Amino acid sequence: MSDQFRTVIEPFRIKAVEPIAMTTREEREKFLKAANFNPFKLKSEQVIIDLLTDSGTSAMSAEQWAGMMRGDESYAGSISWQRLERVVRDLTGYPHILPTHQGRAAERILYSHLGGEGRTFLSNTHFDTTRANVEFSGAEAIDCVTPEASRADSDFPFKGNADVERMAELVAERGAENIGAIILTVTNNSGGGQAVSMANARAVRDLCRKHDLLFILDACRIAENAWFIKQDEEGYGGKSCREIASEMFALADGCVFSAKKDALVNMGGFLALNDAELAEHCTSVLIITEGYTTYGGLSGRDMEAIAIGLDEIFNEDYLRYRTRSTAYLGEHLDRLGIPVIKPIGGHAVYVDAGKLYDHLPVDQYPGQSLVCELYKMAGIRSVEIGSVMFGKYDDGGKLVPAPRELVRLAIPRRVYTQSHVDYIIEAFERVRDQRHSAPGYRITWEPKFLRHFTSDFEPI
Numbered sequence: 085m086s087d088q089f090r091t092v093i094e095p096f097r098i099k100a101v102e103p104i105a106m107t108t109r110e111e112r113e114k115f116l117k118a119a120n121f122n123p124f125k126l127k128s129e130q131v132i133i134d135l136l137t138d139s140g141t142s143a144m145s146a147e148q149w150a151g152m153m154r155g156d157e158s159y160a161g162s163i164s165w166q167r168l169e170r171v172v173r174d175l176t177g178y179p180h181i182l183p184t185h186q187g188r189a190a191e192r193i194l195y196s197h198l199g200g201e202g203r204t205f206l207s208n209t210h211f212d213t214t215r216a217n218v219e220f221s222g223a224e225a226i227d228c229v230t231p232e233a234s235r236a237d238s239d240f241p242f243k244g245n246a247d248v249e250r251m252a253e254l255v256a257e258r259g260a261e262n263i264g265a266i267i268l269t270v271t272n273n274s275g276g277g278q279a280v281s282m283a284n285a286r287a288v289r290d291l292c293r294k295h296d297l298l299f300i301l302d303a304c305r306i307a308e309n310a311w312f313i314k315q316d317e318e319g320y321g322g323k324s325c326r327e328i329a330s331e332m333f334a335l336a337d338g339c340v341f342s343a344k345k346d347a348l349v350n351m352g353g354f355l356a357l358n359d360a361e362l363a364e365h366c367t368s369v370l371i372i373t374e375g376y377t378t379y380g381g382l383s384g385r386d387m388e389a390i391a392i393g394l395d396e397i398f399n400e401d402y403l404r405y406r407t408r409s410t411a412y413l414g415e416h417l418d419r420l421g422i423p424v425i426k427p428i429g430g431h432a433v434y435v436d437a438g439k440l441y442d443h444l445p446v447d448q449y450p451g452q453s454l455v456c457e458l459y460k461m462a463g464i465r466s467v468e469i470g471s472v473m474f475g476k477y478d479d480g481g482k483l484v485p486a487p488r489e490l491v492r493l494a495i496p497r498r499v500y501t502q503s504h505v506d507y508i509i510e511a512f513e514r515v516r517d518q519r520h521s522a523p524g525y526r527i528t529w530e531p532k533f534l535r536h537f538t539s540d541f542e543p544i
């Protein structure tokens with residue numbers, strides 16, 4: 085008989101608990117209206133299950149909390165920094181490590197230097213802060229994801245792959261000297277949390293070598309990505325996820341890393357680079373805007389927790405549970421007839437709200453409608469990643485919609501148990517049964533950048 089049980093349990097037990105405040109539908113309707121129908125503006129105690137993001141929402145381990153007590157808060161040369169630097173260098177192989185307070189600080193430092201008017205960045209998909217940092221510098225960010233990604237019926241395991249042929253065409257069109265960098269986001273968050281294969285990373289590396297381009301990994305979910313490679317890519321079944329991640333780092337010239345995901349902490353990040361000259365420039369900006377080189381924007385205790393988290397994340401019992409529990413939610417929603425992106429990604433389940441609410445046109449933001457319905461129904465907070473997040477206006481002020489109207493159910497790491505997930509599934513059953521009565525929304529106020537965070541809405 086196999087040693088493996090059908091039931092994949094949470095490979096941890098719970099030492100500290102946080103109460104969840106239960107609310108009624110009537111209360112939630114009031115809260116949502118006060119938040120101008122933007123769940124980003126809800127107060128956390130108004131939320132029952134928070135699937136807004138997997139970023140900075142992890143439960144830390146006893147070991148990480150113990151590490152926090154050891155945190156060395158010296159301004160320069162802290163022991164905690166030395167530990168973090170060693171761990172990151174061992175994992176990534178990059179010699180120059182710059183600590184930052186989170187991922188987007190690393191992005192700002194790097195892309196403001198590489199960007200500027202006339203520059204182009206190519207990526208499988210730029211995450212929203214990545215795109216904003218690139219565009220804020222005056223450069224252009226172009227997504228080149230594999231065409232497989234938009235085939236709903238395909239269960240190709242690497243739908244996060246870059247379309248390397250398309251990238252090569254763009255390099256030829258724009259001129260290699262005008263390319264700021266090629267950024268491979270693993271897993272591909274905005275594309276569906278889908279994995280990128282090692283073969284694809286290798287193809288990107290080859291393209292970069294050929295034209296002398298900089299290859300940057302946006303590596304914040306690289307452990308989850310490594311798990312998928314181990315399961316689905318030929319030749320990797322016998323390797324450890326840590327080895328697989330290291331192999332991928334070795335293909336690139338550096339990485340930006342938000343530690344708030346696969347380093348299992350609530351705050352932190354880093355930039356790591358091979359090139360000494362580039363690192364020197366970035367270090368100057370780091371000191372001016374984040375902090376001295378041995379802490380960036382971080383406390384010693386944060387650095388200690390990241391160093392430990394980067395080790396824990398590669399525990400394969402954890403990664404099995406992590407990916408299995410995300411898939412459990414996705415598969416149950418699929419069985420209910422909720423259109424989900426397949427295969428299910430590592431950190432989140434993506435629901436196609438455009439299909440679920442096919443009575444709503446894109447300019448009435450079906451994704452925003454689903455996000456609001458889930459909250460009213462069950463106190464579940466999720467995030468729209470459709471035309472609210474990625475939509476633009478043409479010169480005539482008409483909405484240019486995103487390719488798909490998705491809603492992301494991001495799963496915080498080590499936080500929710502199976503009964504929480506069963507509750508979410510039950511909520512979706514009700515959402516499905518009442519789908520025809522979900523209203524459209526219009527935007528009543530919006531800022532210039534990253535409008536999904538702060539826009540106001542009203543139901544139509």
Ligand code: F0G
Nearest residue numbers: 137139186187188211213273302342344
């Ligand atoms: N890159 C990717 C792929 C991300 O998912 C994020 C953050 C960042 C960069 C920026 O990192 O938040 O530490 O500044 N993603 C969060 C999310 C916000 O909800 O997906 P950060």
